[in-house]
Amino acid sequence: MSIRNLNHLFEPKSIAVIGASNKPHSVGATVLHNLVIGGFSGPIMPVNPKYDMLDGLPVYPGIAELPSVPDLAVICTPPATVPGLIRELGASGTRAAIVLTAGLGTATDASGKTIKELMLAEAKRNLLRILGPNCVGLLIPGIGLNASFTHTDALPGKIAFVSQSGAMVTGVLDWAKSRGIGFSKFISLGDSADVDFGDVLDYLAVDGETQAILLYVEAVTAARKFMSAARAAARSKPTLVIKAGRAPEGAKAAASHTGAMAGADDVYDAAIRRAGMLRVYSTEDLFDAVETLARARPLYGDRLAILTNGGGPGVMATDALIGEQGRLAELSEATIRQLNDALPATWSHGNPVDIIGDAPAARYVRSTELLLRDPDADAILFIHAPTAIVPSAEIAMAVAPVIKNASRNVLACWLGAESVAQARSTFSDAGIPTYDTPEKAVGGFMQIVQYHRNQQLLMEVPPSVNGMIVADRARAREVIDNALAHGRDLLYEPEAKEVLAAYGIPVVQTKTADTIEEAARVAQEIGFPVALKILSPDITHKSEVGGVVLDIESAPAVAEAAAAMLRRVRELRPDARTPRFSVQTMARRPEGRELIVGMTTDPVFGPVVLFGQGGIAVEVMADHAIGLPPLNMVLARDLVSRTRVSKLLAAYRNLKAADMDAICRTLIQVCHLIIDIPEIAEMDINPLVADASGVIALDARIRVAKTTAKGMNRLAIRPYPAELEEWITWQGEKLLLRPIKPEDGPQHLTFFNALDPEDIQYRVFSRMRELQPSQLARLTQIDYDRSMAFIATRSGADGQPETLGVSRAIADPDNVSAEFAIIVRSDMKEKGLGRILLARLVDYCRSKGMKELVGETLTYNKGLLHLARQFGFETRLSPDGDITLLRLDLQARAQ
Known part of the structure; x- marks a missing residue:
């Protein structure tokens, strides 16, 4: 379940408070009081047989006596009463409830079932959605709703805050109010028995009142649902995360280095990055980041120029930048010459640009203009320490217009308090991110950089893997099945290498010997x-x-x-x-770098891949990064880049650069292996030696375990569904009908460019002339759990694949309704390809259990209308008659 009936939770027209009370400091009394003083305009109906009036409102003895069916019920009664109340509310027509009561997971009935299980069973009968139990409640300031027992209300705003911790809810609420920070939604999830992060993210992603989403996460349960919802939300608005529990509780026993090193926090970090969200580490950073990202301009690089009127603050900013792995811009020679002409001879003659403490406003303006024009500076940090020579407010008034009209990011630091308050206000009013200290300003810049990198991973179209990855799945499975049949959970080294070789990973020749004599002979x-x-x-x-x-x-x-x-x-x-013994060829790789590639199974996110510096001291060096499979070349390169050893892979001194493509292919091959064979629980390739000629695995360790799960079902992100590929004969030639891949970006761009302007207008209702990179990424990098796009492809005259047509469906989070679209290359129309693509899409959506396929087209698009009617689509004109709405009942056709 996902966003079904959540409108009743977040947009209620009426509310019942079950367990309302006048007992001082009780939950029932606090919730009712908060609702009454909050300004909610709809009916508020207290329910408690002990009272006639509470807070000036008539009280009803039970749910059956309510004058109308409440959209939302807030339950503040003991655990044992909750399942019965949910049953009664659901039967009466209520579709959402907030259960504040704690202890439902431990209390049981006579049959041994927990109260939480009984509650959920009753809710499921009527699709009644439950927030909680054991939560603080819900605040929606825009409609005056405070259905919580918080000690204060929330200011209205455009930020949604979602928390699993009740203490964080009340603490952040108090902290934010003191700073004038407002919210569109303030949500306490509690135990998340029903409504969880995935549900809320799906709702907030399309909520017009929310411009940014903040999450306080303690634990994720449904990983794939969370990842799908997080990726969708992060594509539409800034989504930031605080993840609690960063400190490791101690290394776990594991059969591999990877299992010992891949801590839960590393995995969460990888998931947050992969979803395109930004992780921060304190409440203050969380809200600073929202303001920074809201005001940030497009980022073209990570080279920072620092402008300051004092050497000390410039050095502090530089130290902070380097400490966070940032880059200090190297100013161009032209900029240095122009600064020489504009500044006193005693200026710093480099970056940071120290324009000296006596700088008048004009000097600030000229220096800022020159740095904004420097092609080697991607962003500027403006630092000012107050002096008695020129008022700070005067400098701010002169410089703010220059920065406001800039195309690059400029962040500001006004050191001090009262003497710079007006200057700081001037910059803030101009939309310039402004900070109290150089360190905070640098932190804000690095948040922009990291967020931009994470978003690029969502949007970038990856190159294809050079050379097809051909796997001998049967050979690898035979080795693993044999080990399991003999009761072994750890493959011998030669067996592990045989499995790797079956997936195209180069290994040294290795043989097994049972005795000393046999070892010598081998x-x-x-x-x-x-x-x-x-x-x-x-x-x-x-x-x-x-x-x-x-x-x-x-x-x-x-x-x-x-x-x-x-x-x-x-x-x-x-x-x-x-x-026993293994005997292997000595691999002579004098320029080889020792790496580790591994995988382990996380209890939440399933299989994860590790890359880092290898060798016998791998755990001591602790130089590694974690990624979630499946990987492509872009994601694999990002994984490698997040390690210190990545710098050693480049050329230096007399060493040639290691073959980065070979390293990334190995990571991708490992992902294919663990997807295909779910019995693999842990793996190490250590060392994997890499040099200019490629890679070779010198040692390998694989732990296996029996399982009934399919490989792709273990993953937090659904991989490419190769099983949906199908060869067909069309117009006398072979076409491959298959799901679209991220690697299809170049050929999809060629496909788009081959469309007539009229066909593009039919598809997007406008005369779009070109496809932007972000649009191309959205079309080719789809979430296979929620979307599907089938392309018809063939080998072109140049031997390269070409796309002839595409049919696409995007399902709602509940998998009930999907919106479809179809387009065929303009020179291929009226040859039956559109019918083939639509039939494949309809069959797929029906197999997924969807109820309907919907779409819309321009009324004069006679070709699509004719095709749709042949498939049984209902057609209906829009009110203005320009658009025709299409709907196909998938369930009716299936019967």
């Missing part, structure tokens, strides 16, 4: 030098027991090393089962 067969390693299901980290010997040059040396290795293992790990 080494002779492979060719020297070789590496010898111990094999045992009980030994996870071989180096800890001296279980690795490298660069062995002869068979006798192999036998000697194997014997010594056995002695060490028996001494250090006498419990280790059946020690």
Whole structure:
């Protein structure tokens, strides 16, 4: 369930308070009082058989005696009463309730079911939506609604705040009111038994009263629903998150480095980034970021120029910038020359640009203008410390118009209090983000940078992977099934490498030996030098027991090393089962960088992928980043870029740059592997050695577990549904009918450019001349859980794929209704391709259990109208007659 009936929760016309009271400091009394003084214009109906009047309102003994059916009910009664009240409310026609009562998850009835389970069962009968239980309530200042037991009300505004913590609700409410910050919605989720983050995000994404969304998250339950809703919300408005519980509680036992290093907070961080949201770390940062992002202009880069009238603040800003991995702009030679002409000889002659403490307003104006024109500065930080020479207010009045008309981001820091209050107000009124300290100003700039990067991951069209990823799924599955059949949850190293090789990941030649003599013989067969390693299901980290010997040059040396290795293992790990050996070719990669690629299974978000610096000290170095599968080249590059080791992958000194494409392909191949084979629970490729010639896996560890789940069902983001691909014959040639991919961006742009202007107008109701990058990304980077776009594609004359047509459906969050569109390349019309594409779309929507397919078209688009009627669409003219509305009842056709 998602946004069904949430309008009754967030837009109620009438409210019943079940358990209203006059008992001082009780929840029932506080809620009723808050509702009455809040200014809600609709009927407020207290319910309690003990009273006749409360707060000047008539009180009703029960739900049955209410004069009308309330849109919303607020329940403040003991746990045992809640399921019965929900049943009665639902039967009477109420479709939303706020349950403030706590303890529903622990209290049980005679059958052993919890009160929460009973409540949800009763709510489900009538699709009655429940906020809570164990929540503080709901405030919607725009309609005077304060259905909560908070100690104060909320000011009206354009920010929605959603919190799982009741203490955060009351604390933030008090904090924000003291600073004049208002809200469109103020929502306490409590236990989120029904309405959760996903539901609220879906609602707020299209809420015209909300311009920004703030979340306080303690835990996410339905990860895929959350990710789909978060990605949709973040595309439409700034969505910011505070995630509680950042500190690790201790390393968990794991069979891999990845399992030990991928902490829950890292995974949440990856999910927030992938959804295009921005994570902040304090309440103050949360609201600062809202103001900053609301006033931010488009960002073209992350190079910051600093303008200051004092060296100290400039140095402080620079330190803060570098500390947050920001970049200081290197000013162009032309800008330096012009600044030399405009400034005293004692200016800093670089960035930060210190224009000296006696600077008059004109000097500020000229310096700002020059920095705004510098092609190497993407944004400017304006810092002013008050002096007795020129009033700060005078400087602000002179500079504000210059900044207001700038195309680049300019952030300001007015150091001080009373002496700069007017200047700060002038800048704020001009829409310029303004801060008290250099550090806060730099923090604001980095928030813009990080938010921009996260949004780019949502919007950027990735390049295709060079070379098809061909996987031998049957070979990999055979290896894993064999291990599980023998009761093993850890693959031997040669088995793990065989699985990787089946998915195209280069591995060193590795063979298994049961005895010392066999190890020497196998080494002779492979060719020297070789590496010898111990094999045992009980030994996870071989180096800890001296279980690795490298660069062995002869068979006798192999036998000697194997014997010594056995002695060490028996001494250090006498419990280790059946020690054996693996013998592998020594990989000579003098310019190789040791990396780690791994995966583990997070209890909330499912499989996650790790990349970082590898080797035996991998956990000590702690240089890694986490990503959510599936990955493409853009996402894989972003994952790599978030590590320190990424800098070592570039060329330096006499070393050539490592093959970044090969590294990213490995990450993508790992994602394919864990999607295809859900039995893989943990994996390490450590080290994965990378150099200019590619990558090779020297060691691998895979833990497996029996499961009945499908691979894609484990993922927080649904991967490309390859099972929907279908080859068809059309006009005597083969076409591939398949879902659209992000990598289809270039050919989709070519498809758009081949459309006649009239066909574009039929589709978008306007004479659109070109497709913007953000529009292209929205068309090709779809959420397969909520949208589908089928394209008909073939190989063109140049051997490259070309798109001939597309049919598209975007479902509502409840999967009840989907809006469809269809367009065929102009030179391919009237050949039956539109019918094929629409039939495929209708069949898909019906298979997903949707009830209807709806759309609209210009009334003179006779071709689409004819096609729609053939499929049984109902048609209806809009009031002005220019648009024809289309609707297909999918359930009726299915019967």
